[in-house]
Amino acid sequence: MNFRKILQNYTRCYNHKKYWKRRFAIYNPNISRIKKAFYLYYIKRTEGKQGAYLGTKTENGKCNFKDSPILPHGLIGIVISAQSIIGSNCQIGHQVTIGRSKGQSPTIGDNCFIGPGAKIFGGVHIGNNVRIGANCIVCTDIPDNATVVLDKPRIIIKEENYKYSIL
Template identity: 45%
Template sequence: MVKNFKDDIYRYTGGTGLTAFFKAWRNPGFRFILFFRIVSSSRKYSLRWSMAFPFYRHYFIKYGIQIPTSVKIGRGLLLPHFGGIVINSKSKIGNNCNILQNVTLGNSKGGKKAGSPTIGDNVYIGPGAVIVGGIFVGNNVLIAGNAFVNFDVPDNSIVLGNPAQIIRKDSPTIEYIGWRIHI
């Protein structure tokens, strides 16, 4: 868990010391992720869980970041803008992901792609994007703002539009995901 904290701090500030922590603390997305990680890694009703859960719930409501503690999130998640982020409880998110405001990772109850999305590593999800169904978004993918994605996305792609279209490009997220952690 400590490694996850350091990686999250690094994604927000480019550093990992105490000064970097206080700099990251100014960002509401970081505060939410900090308490999310504490609550999701603690045994329910333990002392640590009991102390962190009220803060997690407070930021959940205050900032409109609806990420249940059952969501599997990799290291270095960045939420630079808060508000309107809704993620289904069965979704999975990889390392070095950026999720901007008004993003939905939703469940599809029927059809060929029933289930919740799995997001790979080094993925940038732009504002207003909707990703729905039991799909896999590959590594190094940029999903543009307001894109509607309900199909699998291969690695090294840019997804844009509604209905979404895929454009292949080597390292499309290189300019969008700064201060990457190396796994």
């Protein structure tokens, strides 16, 4: 690791590898309580400096991420409810909100792209390989391999013979 990268991680207060390693470690039952408390302190401090909340709660004993997501802009402004479930290999832009509505939280599949400023609320299920555009507000279920665009959601599904249909 070169000096420039170390300096960037120190000034940004977010080291992706370190953050997610410690985040997944707090759900491991074989780690001592003192180490978990130290890791939780680091996670909350990092989220606080970045203006983010990624649903870190140890009471339920399970993590809401299958794998660490791809965060091209870091943690800046991301808010995710503790009950939501997010699949592996998801890319989440800055200022994204994934929240509860009417006591239910979203479930997001694998290989999804969630654009900057997107909002996802309620007990919706978002399929695999879904692309959600910037500033979209999603309150309905999205099928697999779909694209969601505009602030008033328009779902575009690519069919087998390369024709597009709009739901």
